[in-house]
Amino acid sequence: MLNSYSTEDKVLLAVDCIIFGFDEGGLKILLIKRDFEPERGKWSLMGGFLKKEEVLDDAAIRVLNTYTGFNDIYMEQLYTYSEIDRDPVERTISVAYYALINVENHNAELIQNYHAKWFSVSEVPKLIFDHDKMLAHAIRRLRYRTSMRPVGFELLPEKFKMSQLLKLYESILDKEIDKRNFISKINSLDILIKLDEKDMTSSRKGSYLYTFDKEKYDAKLLNNFAVNF
Amino acid sequence: MLNSYSTEDKVLLAVDCIIFGFDEGGLKILLIKRDFEPERGKWSLMGGFLKKEEVLDDAAIRVLNTYTGFNDIYMEQLYTYSEIDRDPVERTISVAYYALINVENHNAELIQNYHAKWFSVSEVPKLIFDHDKMLAHAIRRLRYRTSMRPVGFELLPEKFKMSQLLKLYESILDKEIDKRNFISKINSLDILIKLDEKDMTSSRKGSYLYTFDKEKYDAKLLNNFAVNF
DNA sequence: TTAATTAGTGTGGTATTTACACTAAAAATG
DNA sequence: CATTTTTAGTGTAAATACCACACTAATTAA
Numbered sequence: 065m066l067n068s069y070s071t072e073d074k075v076l077l078a079v080d081c082i083i084f085g086f087d088e089g090g091l092k093i094l095l096i097k098r099d100f101e102p103e104r105g106k107w108s109l110m111g112g113f114l115k116k117e118e119v120l121d122d123a124a125i126r127v128l129n130t131y132t133g134f135n136d137i138y139m140e141q142l143y144t145y146s147e148i149d150r151d152p153v154e155r156t157i158s159v160a161y162y163a164l165i166n167v168e169n170h171n172a173e174l175i176q177n178y179h180a181k182w183f184s185v186s187e188v189p190k191l192i193f194d195h196d197k198m199l200a201h202a203i204r205r206l207r208y209r210t211s212m213r214p215v216g217f218e219l220l221p222e223k224f225k226m227s228q229l230l231k232l233y234e235s236i237l238d239k240e241i242d243k244r245n246f247i248s249k250i251n252s253l254d255i256l257i258k259l260d261e262k263d264m265t266s267s268r269k270g271s272y273l274y275t276f277d278k279e280k281y282d283a284k285l286l287n288n289f290a291v292n293f
Numbered sequence: 294m295l296n297s298y299s300t301e302d303k304v305l306l307a308v309d310c311i312i313f314g315f316d317e318g319g320l321k322i323l324l325i326k327r328d329f330e331p332e333r334g335k336w337s338l339m340g341g342f343l344k345k346e347e348v349l350d351d352a353a354i355r356v357l358n359t360y361t362g363f364n365d366i367y368m369e370q371l372y373t374y375s376e377i378d379r380d381p382v383e384r385t386i387s388v389a390y391y392a393l394i395n396v397e398n399h400n401a402e403l404i405q406n407y408h409a410k411w412f413s414v415s416e417v418p419k420l421i422f423d424h425d426k427m428l429a430h431a432i433r434r435l436r437y438r439t440s441m442r443p444v445g446f447e448l449l450p451e452k453f454k455m456s457q458l459l460k461l462y463e464s465i466l467d468k469e470i471d472k473r474n475f476i477s478k479i480n481s482l483d484i485l486i487k488l489d490e491k492d493m494t495s496s497r498k499g500s501y502l503y504t505f506d507k508e509k510y511d512a513k514l515l516n517n518f519a520v521n522f
Numbered sequence: 523t524t525a526a527t528t529a530g531t532g533t534g535g536t537a538t539t540t541a542c543a544c545t546a547a548a549a550a551t552g
Numbered sequence: 553c554a555t556t557t558t559t560a561g562t563g564t565a566a567a568t569a570c571c572a573c574a575c576t577a578a579t580t581a582a
Binding site (some may be wrong): 105242244245249252262268269270 | 561569570571572573574577578579581
Binding site for chain 2 (some may be wrong): 068069071072074075076077100101102113114115116117118119120121141143144146147148154155156157159173212
């Protein structure tokens with residue numbers, strides 16, 4: 065079994081990371097301002113090249129860590145982009161990954177010390193190369209996924225108010241959802257635990273906090289089942 | 294804007310094609326017996342390397358054409374596989390594509406003259422490299438897709454019996470479906486045209502033939518909506 | 523004490539899904 | 553010619569899921 069592939073073309077393979085977060089302001093995405101050529105000074109997804117002895121999943125993790133310091137973020141592969149001139153410097157194929165993370169757990173200082181910044185998805189600037197296309201694709205996937213199965217565990221803090229969860233769904237799906245129907249639907253899924261604790265910051269009355277019941281939540285994810293709001 | 298990427302590693306990029314078909318025997322997949330190293334004589338998906346001046350979608354079409362002579366097959370990208378030793382000869386990343394096609398339209402002679410052969414998905418032999426994994430992944434995707442939106446147009450002959458369509462769904466989802474509920478659901482989708490013609494080959498009574506109403510069918514595909522059997 | 527704000531809760535109508543079994547037509551057989 | 557065999561074709565009722573919709577409770581601020 066020899067090296068019989070020697071005449072084949074080799075190409076550069078990159079990964080690009082699309083990181084979604086959520087806070088009071090709604091759905092966010094993490095971008096960097098490039099301090100290197102090409103396209104220095106423009107906004108971009110976090111990207112880097114695959115190394116010879118590395119699998120794509122690891123490359124995505126490494127790239128994300130380089131720009132943000134984040135560790136242990138599970139990313140899912142989205143799509144592989146191969147337009148001939150997508151990178152003006154040299155033919156590069158790029159594999160996009162995306163993840164949902166909790167903004168609070170990945171604090172702002174960290175991001176300041178690195179190069180990344182959160183943007184509202186509704187206010188994303190023009191991005192380099194085909195990154196706009198990647199982002200649009202990722203949002204479509206996130207919406208689709210959200211309408212099919214519960215999300216939220218990854219995006220919300222440990223303890224959260226029902227109204228935050230509602231707002232998360234409204235942000236992702238970009239539409240209003242009836243509060244009562246939402247609550248009864250979520251409750252019927254049986255994936256939340258209602259705590260005795262109340263959050264008093266935003267209202268006179270205070271609102272109960274919830275956490276996800278991790279086991280039940282994961283079980284629901286497995287038998288991929290539909291949730292329609 | 295210079296070539297600033299010169300120190301980065303380059304890799305071989307391949308495409309592999311997973312082609313589904315359907316006939317009386319159920320759901321089928323197209324494989325080749327390799328007549329070249331490595332793994333000569335073993336069964337495998339149809340694969341080939343990406344060329345420098347080619348996009349992935351085109352590479353997949355070219356590869357499929359090489360092994361089968363088929364033209365104009367629309368393939369959808371599935372996933373990109375990058376395990377370090379997935380190809381024992383040299384580090385190769387592979388982008389898998391899949392398609393659904395109509396077996397009858399792509400006749401057996403053609404396949405004989407080339408290298409490919411149809412296998413029942415339930416009787417697929419051991420495949421080389423990580424092709425088993427790719428196939429399993431493709432089947433999962435096909436099932437998921439089928440439970441979300443109508444399939445069939447690509448897999449059935451121009452004119453078909455309701456019982457064939459039912460069998461197609463049963464083959465893909467690998468479960469029994471109630472005939473009456475299936476028919477009323479399909480009818481409610483309003484994507485079939487009932488012909489005056491009957492097929493007399495398999496029954497005394499004969500059964501009506503149908504065709505897909507291409508326009509309505511495509512419209513349904515666009516607003517990706519759920520169908521549960 | 524009054525006003526303002528957010529939390530929290532329930533019902534009824536409609537549409538969808540599921541479970542379920544018999545008759546009709548034609549040909550093949552004896 | 554009567555009987556058997558095979559597949560096609562059809563409907564209903566019960567259960568569940570979905571959707572639209574509005575008021576009260578609690579608390580604090582003014």
